[in-house]
Amino acid sequence: MAKLNAAKSMGDGLSGPAPDYLSFHPVPSRPAFRPPEGAVDAHCHVFGPAAQFNFSPARKYTPVDAPASQLFALRDHLGFARNVIVQATCHGTDNAAMLDAIARSKGRARGVAVIEKDTSDTELARLHDGGVRGVRFNFLKRLVGDAPKDDYIRVAARAAEMGWHIVVYFESDELADLAPFITSLPGTIVIDHMGRPDIANGLEDPGFARVRGLMDREDRFWIKVSCPERLTVAGPPYGDVVPFGRKLVADYPDRVLWGTDWPHPNMRSHMPDDGALVDMIPQIAPTAELQRKLLVDNPMRLYWPEEQAND
Numbered sequence: 001m002a003k004l005n006a007a008k009s010m011g012d013g014l015s016g017p018a019p020d021y022l023s024f025h026p027v028p029s030r031p032a033f034r035p036p037e038g039a040v041d042a043h044c045h046v047f048g049p050a051a052q053f054n055f056s057p058a059r060k061y062t063p064v065d066a067p068a069s070q071l072f073a074l075r076d077h078l079g080f081a082r083n084v085i086v087q088a089t090c091h092g093t094d095n096a097a098m099l100d101a102i103a104r105s106k107g108r109a110r111g112v113a114v115i116e117k118d119t120s121d122t123e124l125a126r127l128h129d130g131g132v133r134g135v136r137f138n139f140l141k142r143l144v145g146d147a148p149k150d151d152y153i154r155v156a157a158r159a160a161e162m163g164w165h166i167v168v169y170f171e172s173d174e175l176a177d178l179a180p181f182i183t184s185l186p187g188t189i190v191i192d193h194m195g196r197p198d199i200a201n202g203l204e205d206p207g208f209a210r211v212r213g214l215m216d217r218e219d220r221f222w223i224k225v226s227c228p229e230r231l232t233v234a235g236p237p238y239g240d241v242v243p244f245g246r247k248l249v250a251d252y253p254d255r256v257l258w259g260t261d262w263p264h265p266n267m268r269s270h271m272p273d274d275g276a277l278v279d280m281i282p283q284i285a286p287t288a289e290l291q292r293k294l295l296v297d298n299p300m301r302l303y304w305p306e307e308q309a310n311d
């Protein structure tokens with residue numbers, strides 16, 4: 001593909017990206033695996049452009065610009081049809097960049113927002129009309145100062161009123177503490193990045209067992225088989241993460257989602273080649289049927305249910 005216009009890192013961390021902030025891969029490979037028609041990249045972000053959209057004053061990092069035009073170029077290059085754009089912490093509760101990207105997508109993107117507990121009904125309706133179908137609760141200490149549970153309970157109630165689901169991002173070793181809270185939330189709950197198990201322990205990892213415990217307990221839990229680049233111990237091509245993704249797809253074929261996580265904020269060790277990430281899909285979803293569920297049927301059911309109903 002044409003070289004993606006990766007911005008140069010510069011600045012002092014909060015006014016601009018930290019000097020060691022890694023930008024997304026400038027020339028991702030074209031994957032050998034061709035996704036099924038209508039495939040959805042169900043976890044990705046847009047950042048800025050900073051000249052146009054504010055970052056949150058409370059953010060813990062400042063990313064390199066990763067605008068909608070580049071996300072859509074990557075979508076086409078990888079052979080995907082649609083995106084689910086997830087609001088990241090650096091944009092706080094200002095969902096403008098995400099909404100702008102969805103508006104530019106010609107119906108090919110939907111979003112997961114971060115909202116305030118007292119967001120007005122008018123604003124919720126505006127977000128829904130703009131393509132939002134979920135809210136995200138982030139429990140990672142390196143990303144959010146404090147996860148305000150009382151606020152989240154209120155936000156969860158608002159999301160339920162809208163028929164939206166809740167995306168939760170946590171480290172699996174925090175799950176023992178968080179599980180009572182998470183299971184008390186209403187509606188469909190989507191777990192980010194496989195629940196971040198400790199890959200070094202193999203499939204017997206206690207954190208992974210806890211995550212699977214949630215999935216086994218109630219079928220309103222879904223999970224994203226994403227982010228091998230953050231979970232790996234071995235590094236690319238992330239073979240150590242494959243058994244985890246494969247197990248989740250095999251055990252919960254109707255409740256798994258897949259996403260690139262482009263533009264991979266806060267990666268420190270290396271930047272993944274998005275084409276290589278796509279080429280992992282047949283390893284975690286070995287049959288055409290599993291691939292169709294993972295990449296088309298499941299995300300369409302969650303994000304474009306009205307199109308499923310018309311099938």
Ligand SMILES: O=C(O)/C=C(\CC(=O)C(=O)O)C(=O)O
Nearest residue numbers: 087088089090143261265266
């Ligand atoms: O992009 C992701 O999903 C993961 C992130 C960033 C993030 O979640 C956020 O800023 O909200 C991470 O682990 O740093």
